[in-house]
Amino acid sequence: MKICIIAGARPNFMKIAPLIREIQRHDTLDFILVHTGQHYDYEMSEAFFKDLEIPRPGYFLNVGSASHAKQTAAIMSAFEDVCLAETPGLVLVVGDVNSTMAASIVAKKLEIKVAHIEAGLRSFDLSMPEEINRMVTDAITDYFFTTEKAADDNLVREGKPLSAIHFVGHVMIDNLLYQKERLGDLPGFLGKEFKEKYPEYFFMTLHRPSNVDDKAVLQGIFDALNEIAEETPFIFPVHPRTRKQLDAFGIRVSERIEQVPPLGFKESLYLWKDAKAVFTDSGGLQEETTGLGVPCFTLRDNTERPVTIEEGTNLLVGSKTEDILKAWQDMKEGRIKKGRIPALWDGRAAERIVDVLFEHKV
Template identity: 65%
Template sequence: MKIILVAGARPNFMKVAPIIRAIKTRQNNTAIEYRLVHTGQHYDANMSESFFDDLGIPAPDYHLNAGGGSHSEQTAKIMVAFEKVCLDEAPDVVLVVGDVNSTLACSIVAKKLLIKVAHVEAGLRSFDLTMPEEINRMVTDAITDYFFTTEKHGNENLLREGKSDGSIHYVGHVMIDNLLFQHAKVLNTEATSFSNHDLKKSLGNYLFLTLHRPSNVDNEARLLDIVEALNQVAEETPILFPVHPRTRKMLDSFGIRMSERIVQLDPLGYQEALYLWKDALCVFTDSGGLQEETTGLGVPCFTIRDNTERPVTVEEGTNTLIGTTGSNILAAYGGLKKGHVKTGSMPELWDGKAAQRIVDILIDDVIS
């Protein structure tokens, strides 16, 4: 069996890495091989050789260099380049992860070439069609053959959309596989080797922030409201903030200034970020992945969004959906000061073995 694994951005590689490690454990007694494709959807200067070493995987077999342009231009470039890879490699399965444009583009190409599609993180829904990711999720799942879900809500969404029960597999979450793998490495690394060790040590208690979603940062009034609230929070408790390039651009464009107690950092590598947020009093974020990862390590998380496609993190985990207003941010922080903190629990099957389950299911179905 030959599998093509598709990744378009750094977080995708974090999800694919456990699957590659699981494949390698089966290669001694199973006829299985893989090719790793980087579509180049997002350019990332931090994706050096050491990045792949940290993940425990080799560099990609193919780099499509298909980044840049509008959503449509990017999707088209990926499709054209990926079709050539599929024709050359003739895989049995194309496995895509998440909800980026690469997920959608490569699924369409594979399906039209009569290649089976496996979607990791299938069935997640925010029910917000203004989110490009929601369109990518829905279209990908419309043509997927193997649905690998991270939470039971995903199963329910897919069944409601008419997918067959036999094609839906609740396997846990590869992002948690990666988190547990990386967390062990961070704990075994000398703390002084992290670039922000001295900063972290000097701050004592601190909060951790990520903010990049277009609905939050592209709207001047909303971004100003959020920043003014965070500035107030920072007067009491400093905030570490690795600034996304998009957010940096909009802050500068709107002339919005942050408190000096919001320590603005350059974008961080995975282990550097984990080293910081794992010990934060809480995380403020509008990311999808951090909602899950904070639940994985039991760190309180306040999500600056009106909806989430990851409801299990709210129902069982440490995540609280607080909306996008400054007043809600201040209320969440006020509750934190009073000790109103969700402890949460680890969702079922978030045990670091999701990738093994995925590979076993594909082997049993394709080879058997």
């Protein structure tokens, strides 16, 4: 049976890489990779294929940026043609982006089974587009692959059968551990000079609309970060959306916050793995920092990844100036979470997923 794997945004590539490697170990499994082009054009994605050892997609839908409705509709229309041409037996989606929801809807309307990796995660915040994508996808999924027990509990509360829920660990951690072992010294990368110059530093990312689209919120975040940077510098790969808003709002960024263009996975890992702490509003970095035991300050009021709070190194700080500064002060005074690695975050999630697919004769 043919498996159709969907990817469209940067985090998707990181999650499908270990899965593809595992599928390729089995001659009896056939797959086709569909790249929707939700966030990046094909040329920009080439770096991810190389870094993450992902084969070139069988299809590139090139949907590009648009409103949520228009982008979702474009993915659905283009992906329907793929399904009709390829007749897969299973559509496998990851995460919570528009591509995840759109491909799932198309598959179910064509009576194709759906598997969702990272199923069951909930922020319980319907102002987040990702939360809607997660809920809709899980409403029609056949195979739920979960990263933490809280996700299992959410799915059970929503009426999903236990027989369809599979706690397997996290493919993001599979990829993280695989890439860390192969990272090397990245000769020629400017980040190496930064690390040599600053023995201690923070790494940060910022991109969520709730943080960067509101001038007062964004100003408050940088009021705190600029103050912190006076003592410990930051390196800051700037998301295009954030760059646009910083310029539009005229917000001052300290010279000790080193602004660099968006980085590939390996370059980011090379920097944040040795950081004193990570400041972020990213979902993936909350998990990856827990996976390597790096302190993480999440600049959000909620998280759909509670295991990183309950067991890992993640601290939910929020976006207010005083709260960010308090978290930093606590860290300076030695009050910082140590955390532990959550269950099954051992680099073998993809193996468990493929075992389930074999067991169910997908």
